[in-house]
Amino acid sequence: MVSSILTGCSSLPNHLTNRPVNLVAADRPLTVEPLQNAYDYRLINSQTQQPLTVKQLAIQLQDQDIVFVGELHGNHASHLLEMQLMTEMHILHPRQILSMEMFNRDQQSILNRYLDSEIGEAFLINEAPTWSNYTGSYRPLIEFAKQNFIPVIAANAPADIVRCIGRQGSAYLNKLLPRERLLIASKPLTDQPEYRLRYMDFLADARKLTAEHKENSYLAQLTRDNTMAESIYQAWLDNPHAQILHLNGQFHSEYSLGTVSALKSLNSKLKVAVISPVLVENAVQPSYSVEDLKKGDVIYLLQNQPEQYLDSRYKQQARKKLFSQAEKALCR
Numbered sequence: 001m002v003s004s005i006l007t008g009c010s011s012l013p014n015h016l017t018n019r020p021v022n023l024v025a026a027d028r029p030l031t032v033e034p035l036q037n038a039y040d041y042r043l044i045n046s047q048t049q050q051p052l053t054v055k056q057l058a059i060q061l062q063d064q065d066i067v068f069v070g071e072l073h074g075n076h077a078s079h080l081l082e083m084q085l086m087t088e089m090h091i092l093h094p095r096q097i098l099s100m101e102m103f104n105r106d107q108q109s110i111l112n113r114y115l116d117s118e119i120g121e122a123f124l125i126n127e128a129p130t131w132s133n134y135t136g137s138y139r140p141l142i143e144f145a146k147q148n149f150i151p152v153i154a155a156n157a158p159a160d161i162v163r164c165i166g167r168q169g170s171a172y173l174n175k176l177l178p179r180e181r182l183l184i185a186s187k188p189l190t191d192q193p194e195y196r197l198r199y200m201d202f203l204a205d206a207r208k209l210t211a212e213h214k215e216n217s218y219l220a221q222l223t224r225d226n227t228m229a230e231s232i233y234q235a236w237l238d239n240p241h242a243q244i245l246h247l248n249g250q251f252h253s254e255y256s257l258g259t260v261s262a263l264k265s266l267n268s269k270l271k272v273a274v275i276s277p278v279l280v281e282n283a284v285q286p287s288y289s290v291e292d293l294k295k296g297d298v299i300y301l302l303q304n305q306p307e308q309y310l311d312s313r314y315k316q317q318a319r320k321k322l323f324s325q326a327e328k329a330l331c332r
Contacts, residue, residue, distance in 0.1 A: 029287035035280065035303055041077045042286060042301040043275075046293040054081070057298060058088035061273055064243065066232060068260055070250035070276045070296065077302035078277060079137045085275075086141060086245055093243040096150050099232050101224070101248035102131050102138055103154035105183045111154050115146050141247075151239075155231035155246065157184045157223050164331035166220035169212070175332045185226035189219055190265070195257040202251070225252060229262035236270070250277050254295040273297045279304050 032042045032051060043052040045060075052060070061067050069085065071078035090096050103111055107128045114124040125134055145152050161184055164172045170189055173181075199221055203214050232246055252258040254276040264270065276296030280286035286301045293299060309315035 029289060031285055031287045032301060033286075035283040035286050035301070038303055039076050039080050040283075040302070041081050043081075044288065044293075044299050044301070046295075046297055046299055049293070052298065054084045054088050057275075058085060058092055061089060061243075062092050063271060064273045065236060065271045066244045066246060066263065066273075068246050068248065068253040068272065068274045068296075070253045070274070071247060072277050072279070072302070072305070073131075073249055074133050074137065075277075075302060075305055076137070077300075079140075081275075081300055082247055083140045083144070086144060089243065089245060090144075090148060090150070094148075095239070095242040096148075097153060097235050097239060097242045097244045098141060098145050098150055099153040099155045099228075099235060099244055099246040100138070100141075101156050101228060101246075101252065102134075103128065103152070104156045104158045105154055105227065105231065106158045108154040111152055114142070115152060117146075151235070153231055153235050153244075155228040157188070157227035160331075162220045162223055165223055166216050167331055169216040169219055172331065183227075184223055185230040188223040188226050190222065190226050190262065192222075192225075192257060192261050194255075195225075195261065198255070198257065199251075221258075225259045226262045228252070228259045229266060232259075232263055233266045233270075236267075250295075256296075275300065277302055 030049065032044065035042065043054070043057055044050070045052055067085075067089070069078075069082050071082065086096075086098065110119070110124060110128050113119045114121070119127075121139075124130060131138070142152065144150070158180075161172075161176065161180065165188075173188070176184075196218060199218050200214060203209060203217060209217065228246070228248065232244060235244055236242070246253075246259070248259060253260045253274050256264075256272075256274050260272060260274055264272065274296040275298045278288050278292045278295065278299050278301050280288070280301050280303060283303050288299065288301060309318070
């Protein structure tokens with residue numbers, strides 16, 4: 001599945017392929033119905049180019065072992081889709097497991113205590129700690145899981161370990177204590193050539209870094225992907241008849257690379273579907289391209305967030321504050 005970015009082909013689950021691909025000239029945008037508000041989205045089957053409702057999508061996903069939803073962090077159209085899809089999937093497949101990038105392995109016990117009603121939400125938010133947008137973005141999912149006794153997998157690698165790999169590279173793995181080593185994948189740095197190319201292109205567009213910093217950043221990214229893949233796979237091994245819904249940032253799963261590719265390397269027979277976001281520039285006439293269709297078995301169109309910074313000096317101040325906070329975390 002990782003070859004799709006280079007070959008231009010999308011490998012789709014058989015049950016999603018209802019009709020032949022409707023090939024369209026790559027330079028002609030494909031339009032759908034308008035997006036009515038900031039929470040609105042449009043689902044498109046990438047193989048058939050047919051629009052889908054959430055109910056229809058859930059039906060088409062019934063036989064999948066693992067369903068990946070790539071999100072735009074903080075974009076509430078993404079979060080609304082996740083909640084609605086989780087609900088519809090649960091109706092059809094009550095033996096459900098929720099897996100999340102947004103919680104790390106070292107937070108699993110606190111998360112379990114919350115799901116078991118041993119602690120309150122403030123304890124979870126402050127002591128896990130959760131992401132800053134938890135209450136608006138992920139609370140509905142966790143509460144649905146809690147009410148329906150759905151296990152939630154804290155799938156990601158601990159943030160401090162990832163951060164230190166990003167600074168020191170693979171050498172940092174030798175500094176981990178045995179109990180810390182169990183908090184990341186057994187093979188955290190398993191490489192993906194196509195994914196490496198995409199990640200390095202991303203870094204080139206994002207900011208200027210030395211070659212060493214780029215490599216270490218990529219190794220940190222691999223640690224996340226391989227750890228999430230291993231967490232998902234272990235959950236499937238423990239519950240082979242359950243359907244797993246995994247949520248992560250779009251980069252971790254689009255083009256079936258990242259976490260998806262890492263998971264498939266653990267078991268190529270797993271039935272996996274990928275749902276990926278596509279940002280539109282015009283909400284009145286939202287459009288997508290043939291290239292966008294390669295990002296997932298299903299894509300969903302949504303609007304961008306409001307522009308964060310227009311004042312360059314204020315942006316620099318905010319970035320400086322963010323990085324100064326990150327520097328406070330010490331690495332051995």
